[in-house]
Amino acid sequence: xxxxxxxxxxxxxxxxxxxxxxxxxxxxxxxxxxxxxxxxxxxxxxxxxxxxxxxxxxxxxxxxxxxxxxxxxxxxxxxxxxxxxxxxxxxxxxxxxxxxxxxxxxxxxxxxxxxxxxxxxxxxxxxxxxxxxxxxxxxxxxxxxxxxxxxxxxxxxxxxxxxxxxxxxxxxxxxxxxxxxxxxxxxxxxxxxxxxxxxxxxxxxxxx
Amino acid sequence: xxxxxxxxxxxxxxxxxxxxxxxxxxxxxxxxxxxxxxxxxxxxxxxxxxxxxxxxxxxxxxxxxxxxxxxxxxxxxxxxxxxxxxxxxxxxxxxxxxxxxxxxxxxxxxxxxxxxxxxxxxxxxxxxxxxxxxxxxxxxxxxxxxxxxxxxxxxxxxxxxxxxxxxxxxxxxxxxxxxxxxxxxxxxxxxxxxxxxxxxxxxxxxxx
DNA sequence: AGAAATTTTGCAGCAGGCGCAAATTTTCCT
DNA sequence: AGGAAAATTTGCGCCTGCTGCAAAATTTCT
Numbered sequence: 001x002x003x004x005x006x007x008x009x010x011x012x013x014x015x016x017x018x019x020x021x022x023x024x025x026x027x028x029x030x031x032x033x034x035x036x037x038x039x040x041x042x043x044x045x046x047x048x049x050x051x052x053x054x055x056x057x058x059x060x061x062x063x064x065x066x067x068x069x070x071x072x073x074x075x076x077x078x079x080x081x082x083x084x085x086x087x088x089x090x091x092x093x094x095x096x097x098x099x100x101x102x103x104x105x106x107x108x109x110x111x112x113x114x115x116x117x118x119x120x121x122x123x124x125x126x127x128x129x130x131x132x133x134x135x136x137x138x139x140x141x142x143x144x145x146x147x148x149x150x151x152x153x154x155x156x157x158x159x160x161x162x163x164x165x166x167x168x169x170x171x172x173x174x175x176x177x178x179x180x181x182x183x184x185x186x187x188x189x190x191x192x193x194x195x196x197x198x199x200x201x202x203x204x205x206x207x208x
Numbered sequence: 209x210x211x212x213x214x215x216x217x218x219x220x221x222x223x224x225x226x227x228x229x230x231x232x233x234x235x236x237x238x239x240x241x242x243x244x245x246x247x248x249x250x251x252x253x254x255x256x257x258x259x260x261x262x263x264x265x266x267x268x269x270x271x272x273x274x275x276x277x278x279x280x281x282x283x284x285x286x287x288x289x290x291x292x293x294x295x296x297x298x299x300x301x302x303x304x305x306x307x308x309x310x311x312x313x314x315x316x317x318x319x320x321x322x323x324x325x326x327x328x329x330x331x332x333x334x335x336x337x338x339x340x341x342x343x344x345x346x347x348x349x350x351x352x353x354x355x356x357x358x359x360x361x362x363x364x365x366x367x368x369x370x371x372x373x374x375x376x377x378x379x380x381x382x383x384x385x386x387x388x389x390x391x392x393x394x395x396x397x398x399x400x401x402x403x404x405x406x407x408x409x410x411x412x413x414x415x416x
Numbered sequence: 417a418g419a420a421a422t423t424t425t426g427c428a429g430c431a432g433g434c435g436c437a438a439a440t441t442t443t444c445c446t
Numbered sequence: 447a448g449g450a451a452a453a454t455t456t457g458c459g460c461c462t463g464c465t466g467c468a469a470a471a472t473t474t475c476t
Contacts, residue, residue: 088405127335152379153407163367171360196368197296197401199361
């Protein structure tokens, strides 16, 4: 009843993806999501404006649709791993395990980032989604650290992990610099693990 | 011409504050900002709806007005301190230096937090403001660490500092637990400094 | 094929937000 | 003071985005 029954669910998912794709395409061609209207997106896909709003509350949500898809997997991965690893490692490995580099095209991702940073509204929506993610994961992290959700420690762990994820992903997609994405993420998490106040040496494996 | 010329600027600031206050008051009495309209706020203060929109683009901005006031000071403080302290310490001390505990009433702050967490729109706007703050401070932090704004290290520093600020403030206002706000902030920053992966001992000064 | 369930669509409605120009208020100058 | 100049407030109209609702179209099931 949820994901793969028959033609029905498949078509819905397809329409949703089509709308999301069209949104990205139009935003690129117009040089900014702000210049795109819901009507245009709907027209591009060949459905009514009303139908667009049945799938997404607004164009920003359509634009960020892929991100949301990934989020669900990420939560599940963290939950699984948290049962058998220290929670900090679980967060890091779940992040690495998303394999964002295999899943998305680098050039397209750079486009996306650029568009996001040029739209205040889009930044807001994305930030909001991070807050949701925080809320959804907090229970897991709190339990894993043996503390209540009110305690600052699990909040700091989760908050800094999410920041680390976002920053390392953005950094790698903006400029891989010969590293793999997994390396970039691992390095960033290592920095947080060693204490943020002093930078970790970066060069290729200092021997001393 | 900016802040204190005469009656003019004073009155404007007063109206702005009155609108902001009224927003909070109405949100409390109606149990959520979503249930409040711009018209009501304007009516409460005795100005036209149009005037409300001259001061704030929307009710969320009015609600978060105090926060924005504080933000300007914070940026200035960070800039000053970064010239003469390690940047991490500068961020921490600038945060402590805001003296949020003296500036705001605890009970009112709890109200505020509750209202924020009950309104998705408000969460989004607040998150967006944090992103703006990030953008405004990144240059300073990057320079202080001797790296470019593209480098992940200054981003991690600033990102985790902002998270630490937000979490420690929220934590203290929700429950001071005998600590001062300055202690709560310092403790949280110390945690990040020592590495987030393992929790710092918390008890009152372990002797060993 | 026909009934039941679901999706799509158009329409109407509401709140938010902005530009504009008239009315009002405040400041400044003589 | 008096009156001109500057700035603020206000009302009005307009457009956009989003949602509820009920009718039309489509798909599924028997």
